[in-house]
Amino acid sequence: MSLGVLRTRLRNGLEVRLKEIHTAPLISAWVWYRVGSRNERPGTTGISHLVEHMQFKGTPHFPAGVLDKAISRDGGYWNAMTWLDWTAYFETMPAGSIDLALRLEADRMVHSLFETDEFESERTVVIAERQGNENEPTFRLAEEVQATAFRVHPYHHEVIGHMADLETMTRDDLYRHYRAHYVPGNAVLAVAGDFQTRAMLATIRELFGHLPTSGRVREPVTPAEPEQRGEKRVVVEGPGETPYLDIAYHVPAARSDDFFPLSVLDSALAGASSLNLFGGGISNKTSRLYKALVEREVAASVGGGLAATIDPYLYSIQATVRPDRTPEQALQAFDDEVARLLDHPVSAGEVAKAIKQARALFAYGSESITNQAFWLGYSEIFADYAWFETYLERIAQVTPGDVHAAAQKYLVPANRIVGIYRPTGEQPHA
Amino acid sequence: MPDRRRPLPKLDIRSLPGPATIERRVLANGLVILARENFSSPSVIVSGSLTAGALDETKAQGGLADLTASALMRGSTSRTFEQIYETIESLGASLSFGAGTHSTSFRGKSLAEDLPMVLGLASEVLRAPAFPKKQVERLRAEKLTGLTIRDQDTGSVAQLTFDELLYGDHPYSLPSDGFRETVSRLTDGSVRGFHRRAYGPRGTLLAVVGAVRARQALDAVEAALGDWRNPEQQMQSEMPSVAGLAGIVRRDRALPGKSQSDLVIGGIGPSRYDPDYLTAALANSILGRFGLMGRLGDVVRESAGLAYSVASSLSGGPGPGPWQVVAGVSPANVDRALDLIRKEIRRFVQRGVTPQELNDNQANFIGRLPLQMESNEGVAGALISMERFQLGLDFYQRYPDLVASITREHILATSRRFLEPDVMAIAVAGPGAAEG
Numbered sequence: 001m002s003l004g005v006l007r008t009r010l011r012n013g014l015e016v017r018l019k020e021i022h023t024a025p026l027i028s029a030w031v032w033y034r035v036g037s038r039n040e041r042p043g044t045t046g047i048s049h050l051v052e053h054m055q056f057k058g059t060p061h062f063p064a065g066v067l068d069k070a071i072s073r074d075g076g077y078w079n080a081m082t083w084l085d086w087t088a089y090f091e092t093m094p095a096g097s098i099d100l101a102l103r104l105e106a107d108r109m110v111h112s113l114f115e116t117d118e119f120e121s122e123r124t125v126v127i128a129e130r131q132g133n134e135n136e137p138t139f140r141l142a143e144e145v146q147a148t149a150f151r152v153h154p155y156h157h158e159v160i161g162h163m164a165d166l167e168t169m170t171r172d173d174l175y176r177h178y179r180a181h182y183v184p185g186n187a188v189l190a191v192a193g194d195f196q197t198r199a200m201l202a203t204i205r206e207l208f209g210h211l212p213t214s215g216r217v218r219e220p221v222t223p224a225e226p227e228q229r230g231e232k233r234v235v236v237e238g239p240g241e242t243p244y245l246d247i248a249y250h251v252p253a254a255r256s257d258d259f260f261p262l263s264v265l266d267s268a269l270a271g272a273s274s275l276n277l278f279g280g281g282i283s284n285k286t287s288r289l290y291k292a293l294v295e296r297e298v299a300a301s302v303g304g305g306l307a308a309t310i311d312p313y314l315y316s317i318q319a320t321v322r323p324d325r326t327p328e329q330a331l332q333a334f335d336d337e338v339a340r341l342l343d344h345p346v347s348a349g350e351v352a353k354a355i356k357q358a359r360a361l362f363a364y365g366s367e368s369i370t371n372q373a374f375w376l377g378y379s380e381i382f383a384d385y386a387w388f389e390t391y392l393e394r395i396a397q398v399t400p401g402d403v404h405a406a407a408q409k410y411l412v413p414a415n416r417i418v419g420i421y422r423p424t425g426e427q428p429h430a
Numbered sequence: 431m432p433d434r435r436r437p438l439p440k441l442d443i444r445s446l447p448g449p450a451t452i453e454r455r456v457l458a459n460g461l462v463i464l465a466r467e468n469f470s471s472p473s474v475i476v477s478g479s480l481t482a483g484a485l486d487e488t489k490a491q492g493g494l495a496d497l498t499a500s501a502l503m504r505g506s507t508s509r510t511f512e513q514i515y516e517t518i519e520s521l522g523a524s525l526s527f528g529a530g531t532h533s534t535s536f537r538g539k540s541l542a543e544d545l546p547m548v549l550g551l552a553s554e555v556l557r558a559p560a561f562p563k564k565q566v567e568r569l570r571a572e573k574l575t576g577l578t579i580r581d582q583d584t585g586s587v588a589q590l591t592f593d594e595l596l597y598g599d600h601p602y603s604l605p606s607d608g609f610r611e612t613v614s615r616l617t618d619g620s621v622r623g624f625h626r627r628a629y630g631p632r633g634t635l636l637a638v639v640g641a642v643r644a645r646q647a648l649d650a651v652e653a654a655l656g657d658w659r660n661p662e663q664q665m666q667s668e669m670p671s672v673a674g675l676a677g678i679v680r681r682d683r684a685l686p687g688k689s690q691s692d693l694v695i696g697g698i699g700p701s702r703y704d705p706d707y708l709t710a711a712l713a714n715s716i717l718g719r720f721g722l723m724g725r726l727g728d729v730v731r732e733s734a735g736l737a738y739s740v741a742s743s744l745s746g747g748p749g750p751g752p753w754q755v756v757a758g759v760s761p762a763n764v765d766r767a768l769d770l771i772r773k774e775i776r777r778f779v780q781r782g783v784t785p786q787e788l789n790d791n792q793a794n795f796i797g798r799l800p801l802q803m804e805s806n807e808g809v810a811g812a813l814i815s816m817e818r819f820q821l822g823l824d825f826y827q828r829y830p831d832l833v834a835s836i837t838r839e840h841i842l843a844t845s846r847r848f849l850e851p852d853v854m855a856i857a858v859a860g861p862g863a864a865e866g
Contacts, residue, residue, distance in 0.1 A: 023470035024804050065732065068721035073790045075439065075797020094797055121735030129738035131690035132758045135584055239687030240582045242575060280539065282524045285515040297568060300575035322575055353520045360522025360541050367471040367805045
């Protein structure tokens with residue numbers, strides 16, 4: 001397939017993906033680095049995210065504060081994200097201005113300053129970001145569930161890192177991390193939009209081709225998470241009046257064949273989740289868990305989601321429990337529904353619905369050039385672009401039998417972590 | 431500072447929505463339809479607004495418009511809740527309704543082939559909702575859970591407190607989702623009554639954008655909603671004028687156990703009808719949006735490292751919404767952040783903006799149009815807002831010139847008109863704050 005997608009590698013190792021789309025006078029450029037919380041070790045958790053912040057603090061050529069103004073001035077939109085497996089930077093610009101974005105990405109791949117006073121100021125910004133997250137009971141619970149799920153693998157900690165590490169990391173720690181991972185051979189440059197491939201590739205060669213290949217350290221092997229032997233439970237207490245339930249099952253990586261029946265299972269159980277970054281989602285009121293938890297008046301809402309990751313991660317389901325019910329009641333209703341699913345496999349109709357939903361979500365995602373460029377790079381991090389291009393076909397091949405087999409294999413208590421948030425506040429409706 | 435002023439971007443205005451590419455039709459029942467084609471993806475969006483909002487409820491009924499909007503999809507006279515959602519979800523489509531202070535809005539999205547189904551369903555639930563008692567009660571309980579969460583959320587509590595301080599007895603002081611005390615008293619009967627008197631075709635706007643011929647889209651909407659009549663539909667009552675503050679008022683709310691404090695500071699801004707609205711929007715961009723959150727981002731986040739986010743916003747609807755700054759900061763840094771924000775606002779209204787700032791922000795307002803109009807949502811929002819605020823269908827084609835004509839003097843005068851550093855409401859919600 002790969003209709004109209006150019007895939008190439010520059011001599012210094014930089015992977016390049018280009019896709020022409022001429023529907024709007026826009027271009028979206030993304031640089032993906034193969035580094036995220038997965039590459040972090042105790043003592044410096046959160047370092048990838050902190051490095052991402054420092055990438056906005058200037059180079060000799062583009063001093064701090066100049067970059068964002070330059071992008072905004074041209075009517076562009078830019079941002080950066082750090083996640084388990086990757087750190088990504090993107091700019092979506094009017095087509096005539098994309099050169100600026102490419103120049104700055106090439107520049108900060110190598111020349112970021114990491115000045116000490118800028119770092120100290122950014123440290124407090126990230127600590128404030130973490131405090132903001134901690135204000136949310138669902139963050140506190142998800143962090144504990146994730147830590148309980150992974151004893152050995154670095155998916156153990158949240159991307160933002162532990163507060164103790166945020167307080168003690170040094171500028172030199174960050175700079176070393178930057179030099180080790182921000183090299184052409186560890187990056188994918190994905191550009192989609194209103195350009196001519198030949199000219200775009202020439203520009204990219206000119207701006208990125210001379211960047212040095214050296215400096216990348218050999219990664220220690222990421223340890224595999226040993227098989228979980230028995231259900232784990234974790235309880236978090238904190239402010240508020242609303243209990244939450246967060247149930248996570250270990251599931252395989254996105255490259256696994258099981259990922260596709262699990263996606264259909266997720267649609268039937270918790271409602272179709274969108275893997276798009278832009279484009280919106282659809283409601284889940286006909287999903288099995290909505291009927292079992294919300295219609296039975298145990299929870300106010302329920303949702304679930306799979307993530308496309310390099311290593312095996314989690315399929316998680318969250319419920320906001322009604323204040324007049326307990327998390328244990330919600331868990332019982334959940335378990336009853338899963339038992340019903342194992343007894344009565346999903347129907348052909350449920351599978352057909354999941355396939356149509358996947359098709360619609362893909363169409364919504366394709367409205368945005370930014371979202372198309374996102375997939376061009378993101379898919380390369382955990383698989384390759386063919387994964388994205390064949391996604392709908394592979395979903396369409398899933399049978400009710402495949403879904404049932406996936407449910408039997410993964411939705412078992414020994415494979416899960418049950419997280420409960422118990423509010424310490426009064427419950428006025430009890 | 432070197433002068434980096436450059437000519438403003440030139441857009442091909444024919445690529446922007448305008449009279450040549452927008453189809454508009456006014457139906458005999460008063461409903462206004464707009465449509466624009468976009469065949470770049472096989473999807474379509476239906477976006478609309480009705481003149482039914484929290485302004486049409488009493489204080490004791492707080493949350494009624496919101497509950498009514500959410501209850502529309504809970505059953506019609508011909509389909510149950512489950513049948514409605516089975517129809518929509520099995521197509522991978524979505525349809526949802528929500529109410530604000532002035533209006534109820536709705537949004538439907540589907541593959542282009544499923545547009546008639548989405549329109550038919552929207553028409554059915556708008557005109558003939560059943561509001562089954564059990565469904566309304568369940569929904570109310572879900573809303574109450576949502577309000578319980580809201581009342582523990584520092585950002586929401588700071589915003590609620592700010593609105594109370596700034597607007598006093600004016601309806602803008604009230605949240606459109608109501609309070610636990612008011613929502614817990616709402617019934618299927620009150621919802622039915624609200625629907626009968628507030629919903630109708632008069633004042634209703636509907637835009638269709640996507641992979642459907644514009645003329646066909648208008649015909650499809652007319653077929654679905656052309657015979658909608660509601661002789662009982664009432665006019666929305668006139669909004670009282672806003673009294674305004676006399677000086678600085680501040681209130682702190684304590685939410686024990688939280689890690690961060692949220693703050694809101696600001697005053698009353700212009701309505702969307704105000705001739706200075708666009709100038710105020712440009713001023714707001716310079717103050718707290720452009721680049722990494724404008725001047726406020728520079729002083730509060732970049733220089734002092736105090737906050738993860740600090741930004742200013744202008745919410746220009748049919749009435750004078752707030753012009754406000756919000757920030758999330760460590761509890762120990764609340765007063766320092768407030769001090770920096772007030773100093774920056776004072777500097778802003780005393781000295782105005784530089785030629786470079788004006789030029790940069792004008793370029794941004796013009797240059798970002800293609801990105802704003804990229805998605806069907808973006809175009810639908812633009813169509814609704816042109817119609818709703820009577821901007822004219824050529825508004826976005828005139829927009830680059832409108833933006834380019836704004837001067838530093840306009841910005842200074844407009845900022846002084848709305849931003850008074852010594853007349854502001856300040857609300858803080860966080861772990862350490864005491865009940866004020």
